[in-house]
Amino acid sequence: MAKGDPGAAARSRRAAPRSKRAAAAGEPELVQLLTPEGERIESALGPDGTEYRVDFTDEEYRGLYRDLVLVRKLDAEATALQRQGELGLWASLLGQEAAQVGSGRALRPQDMAFPTYREHGVLYCRGIDPIMPLGLFRGVDQGGWDPNEFKFNMYTIVIGAQTLHATGYAMGVAMDGKTGGDDGEAVIAYFGDGATSQGDVNESFVWASVFNAPLVFFCQNNQYAISEPLERQTRVPLYRRAGGFGFPGVRVDGNDVLASYAVTRHALDNARHGQGPSLIEAYTYRMGAHTTSDDPTRYRIASEVEAWQAKDPIARMKAFLTKQQIVDESFFAEVDEQARAESVHLRERVLAMPDPEPVTMFDHVYPNGSPELDEQRTQFSKYLESFEGSAH
Amino acid sequence: MATETLTLGKALNTGLRKALENDPKVVIMGEDVGKLGGVFRITDGLQKDFGDQRVIDTPLAESGIIGTAVGLAIRGFRPVCEIQFDGFVYPAYDQIVSQVAKMHYRSQGKVRIPMVIRIPYGGGIGAVEHHSESPEAYFAHTAGLKVVTCANPQDGYTMIQQAIASDDPIVFLEPKRRYWEKGPVELDGPLVDAYPLHSSRIARPGTDATVLAYGPMVRTALDAATAAAEDGRELEVIDLRSLSPLDLTAAYESVRRTGRCVVVHEAPGNLGLGSEIAARITEECFYSLESPVLRVTGFDTPYPAARVEEEYLPDLDRVLDAVDRTFGW
Numbered sequence: 261m262a263k264g265d266p267g268a269a270a271r272s273r274r275a276a277p278r279s280k281r282a283a284a285a286g287e288p289e290l291v292q293l294l295t296p297e298g299e300r301i302e303s304a305l306g307p308d309g310t311e312y313r314v315d316f317t318d319e320e321y322r323g324l325y326r327d328l329v330l331v332r333k334l335d336a337e338a339t340a341l342q343r344q345g346e347l348g349l350w351a352s353l354l355g356q357e358a359a360q361v362g363s364g365r366a367l368r369p370q371d372m373a374f375p376t377y378r379e380h381g382v383l384y385c386r387g388i389d390p391i392m393p394l395g396l397f398r399g400v401d402q403g404g405w406d407p408n409e410f411k412f413n414m415y416t417i418v419i420g421a422q423t424l425h426a427t428g429y430a431m432g433v434a435m436d437g438k439t440g441g442d443d444g445e446a447v448i449a450y451f452g453d454g455a456t457s458q459g460d461v462n463e464s465f466v467w468a469s470v471f472n473a474p475l476v477f478f479c480q481n482n483q484y485a486i487s488e489p490l491e492r493q494t495r496v497p498l499y500r501r502a503g504g505f506g507f508p509g510v511r512v513d514g515n516d517v518l519a520s521y522a523v524t525r526h527a528l529d530n531a532r533h534g535q536g537p538s539l540i541e542a543y544t545y546r547m548g549a550h551t552t553s554d555d556p557t558r559y560r561i562a563s564e565v566e567a568w569q570a571k572d573p574i575a576r577m578k579a580f581l582t583k584q585q586i587v588d589e590s591f592f593a594e595v596d597e598q599a600r601a602e603s604v605h606l607r608e609r610v611l612a613m614p615d616p617e618p619v620t621m622f623d624h625v626y627p628n629g630s631p632e633l634d635e636q637r638t639q640f641s642k643y644l645e646s647f648e649g650s651a652h
Numbered sequence: 653m654a655t656e657t658l659t660l661g662k663a664l665n666t667g668l669r670k671a672l673e674n675d676p677k678v679v680i681m682g683e684d685v686g687k688l689g690g691v692f693r694i695t696d697g698l699q700k701d702f703g704d705q706r707v708i709d710t711p712l713a714e715s716g717i718i719g720t721a722v723g724l725a726i727r728g729f730r731p732v733c734e735i736q737f738d739g740f741v742y743p744a745y746d747q748i749v750s751q752v753a754k755m756h757y758r759s760q761g762k763v764r765i766p767m768v769i770r771i772p773y774g775g776g777i778g779a780v781e782h783h784s785e786s787p788e789a790y791f792a793h794t795a796g797l798k799v800v801t802c803a804n805p806q807d808g809y810t811m812i813q814q815a816i817a818s819d820d821p822i823v824f825l826e827p828k829r830r831y832w833e834k835g836p837v838e839l840d841g842p843l844v845d846a847y848p849l850h851s852s853r854i855a856r857p858g859t860d861a862t863v864l865a866y867g868p869m870v871r872t873a874l875d876a877a878t879a880a881a882e883d884g885r886e887l888e889v890i891d892l893r894s895l896s897p898l899d900l901t902a903a904y905e906s907v908r909r910t911g912r913c914v915v916v917h918e919a920p921g922n923l924g925l926g927s928e929i930a931a932r933i934t935e936e937c938f939y940s941l942e943s944p945v946l947r948v949t950g951f952d953t954p955y956p957a958a959r960v961e962e963e964y965l966p967d968l969d970r971v972l973d974a975v976d977r978t979f980g981w
Contacts, residue, residue, distance in 0.1 A: 374723075401760060402754075402757065402758040402760075403758045403759060404758065404759055404760040404762065405759070405762065406759065406762040406763070407726055407759075407762075407763060408726070409762075413726065414755075414758060414759060414763070416751075418746065418750050418751070421719065421746065421747065421750065421751055423719075424715065424716060424718075424719025424720050424722065424723065424747065425719060425720075425722045425723040425726065425751070426723060427716075427719070427720050427723060428719065428720030428721055428722060428723025428724040428725075428726075428727070428731075429723035429724065429726055429727045430723070431720060431723070431724060432723065432724045432727030432728070432729055433727070435679075435705050435729075436727070459713075459715060459743075460715055460716075460719055460746075460747075463711070463713040463715055463716035463719070464716070464719070464720075466711050466713065466716070467710075467711060467713070467716050467720055470711060623760070623761070624756055624757050624759075624760050624761040625756070625757055625795055625796055626756065626796065626798065626820050627756055627761070627764050627766075627819035627820055628818060628819060628820050630798075630897045631897055631899075632897040632898065633897075
């Protein structure tokens with residue numbers, strides 16, 4: 261989406277504005293600015309009375325829609341590549357596009373993100389080539405980008421470990437004196453509902469709180485940790501955990517890209533201004549499997565998935581854009597075509613990824629090297645060379 | 653050149669102070685390292701002089717100490733983490749083994765974690781359980797970590813500065829029962845001219861048998877060599893200093909001369925450093941050996957109650973007994 265301050269471009273021809281408190285009967289208390297039917301809510305109140313709103317230009321609305329469609333299409337392409345044997349594994353973000361695009365677009369250029377292994381949408385919003393994580397899932401490398409170049413840490417597979425890295429990084433931001441103004445730096449740590457049971461996540465809550473770290477904890481509650489439902493991780497809404505650690509928590513409709521953007525931008529700005537950490541629980545649903553190795557039909561029923569299908573993040577944005585006449589039909593076709601072209605381009609490049617040379621496994625174990633490893637590499641190279649010219 | 657007589661503890665403290673002075677990116681973090689100066693006073697006075705942004709009292713969470721230090725390192729800091737006692741490093745084991753050790757590898761060299769993890773280790777101080785362990789093999793077994801240990805005040809002073817200056821993640825093991833032993837420390841020499849960090853050193857030359865030791869056992873081995881000399885037997889004692897990578901160059905050369913080798917450590921023998929060292933010496937010095945390489949180690953029990961630890965720990969007599977056995981083979 262286009263850069264610029266969305267607050268500067270208030271829209272007046274939107275549907276009748278209304279304001280809504282976070283709690284609705286029978287529904288979880290959550291901040292929502294766009295209903296599943298595509299109705300715009302002018303502003304919403306968080307549990308602490310914070311009023312959340314966005315004022316995007318038409319171009320920015322279209323940009324958000326484009327992001328959502330593109331990350332879903334690229335994700336689907338990666339799933340297909342795994343099914344065809346071109347990737348060893350894929351962790352799909354299907355259903356979580358709004359939480360990722362909303363929070364990802366809320367980041368300012370100087371902000372730093374610490375992802376899990378599913379934040380392909382955030383990665384896309386950071387301007388990173390979507391080919392980069394595919395080396396990991398194809399098995400030709402183990403990640404391998406420079407976190408400081410892209411302001412986006414490497415994927416972390418050990419559940420919750422990255423929340424401590426984010427906390428330490430955020431402590432470093434404060435130690436560097438980079439908080440306290442609009443140009444301050446903020447950090448965002450992504451994790452899931454299952455991770456909230458990890459010691460590292462709870463330790464990071466303690467640390468971020470007592471050091472007043474400029475950090476946003478962004479929990480995508482997609483309702484399942486592989487097969488285990490939320491009830492196996494918690495008996496209270498996750499966002500309320502923040503209170504016990506001494507910082508604010510808010511639950512947002514994670515299928516609403518506008519609300520996800522609004523709460524994340526607010527929390528990041530608080531952090532960059534030196535007001536410390538906060539927790540966002542993005543209430544969403546993993547529409548697909550945990551990874552391509554998983555079979556969700558063993559632990560959840562079809563009607564549940566169908567109920568969430570009706571809350572789809574892209575469908576509601578499409579309905580909104582159509583109703584508000586922000587786009588015409590050719591726009592959707594054009595976005596679909598761009599998504600198709602980018603996914604084809606991605607596929608071609610995945611297929612062209614070479615396998616690494618075996619001796620490269622010895623590379624980069626230590627910055628300063630190791631004589632023991634040098635010796636092993638030499639011996640192994642000689643061993644490999646002994647096969648040259650033979651039938652092997 | 654200023655040479656002072658310092659305890660190992662004070663030498664480490666002086667080395668840490670120098671590292672803080674020399675590089676503003678160095679931060680010390682751990683439990684009670686600030687106002688208290690650490691339970692062994694190794695960081696005594698540092699927070700007072702460098703402030704609580706450089707010497708950080710942390711919450712009581714070891715995984716948190718190492719995990720946040722990873723983030724600080726990504727940010728460009730050089731964290732020096734203190735784990736209060738050997739037996740308390742295990743809550744941080746996941747962060748050390750899965751994160752600290754692998755960041756450089758996973759990032760294909762783009763991320764460096766120039767972290768030092770200081771751990772007072774080993775027994776001999778009459779402590780309660782979990783305060784006397786020797787966990788070096790866990791870390792030496794992990795690719796991506798380097799492991800060193802100092803045995804005397806000079807090495808404490810120099811090696812801690814070298815470890816902090818290194819871009820490799822280093823587990824720095826401090827023999828806690830030797831903290832109060834004194835020795836001369838040359839304070840002024842430039843670090844670049846110092847004896848290399850990952851190198852072993854002959855602590856006492858000898859001709860009849862080779863004794864390999866590290867950390868707290870170097871003193872024990874030297875005492876054994878003194879006693880053996882009274883019986884007319886000259887032991888060569890080598891202080892290994894670096895446990896990963898191991899530098900066995902001097903050991904190979906020594907064993908080729910003596911034909912006999914005893915490896916000493918406090919940690920249990922089963923799959924301990926001594927096993928690896930014995931295997932390598934056998935491979936490299938097979939035709940020079942007059943007897944198998946023998947190990948003198950702690951037993952394969954949990955670290956025992958303090959009133960029997962003197963029996964658990966290798967001592968002068970057990971070292972000499974093993975040397976005798978190499979001659980009786």
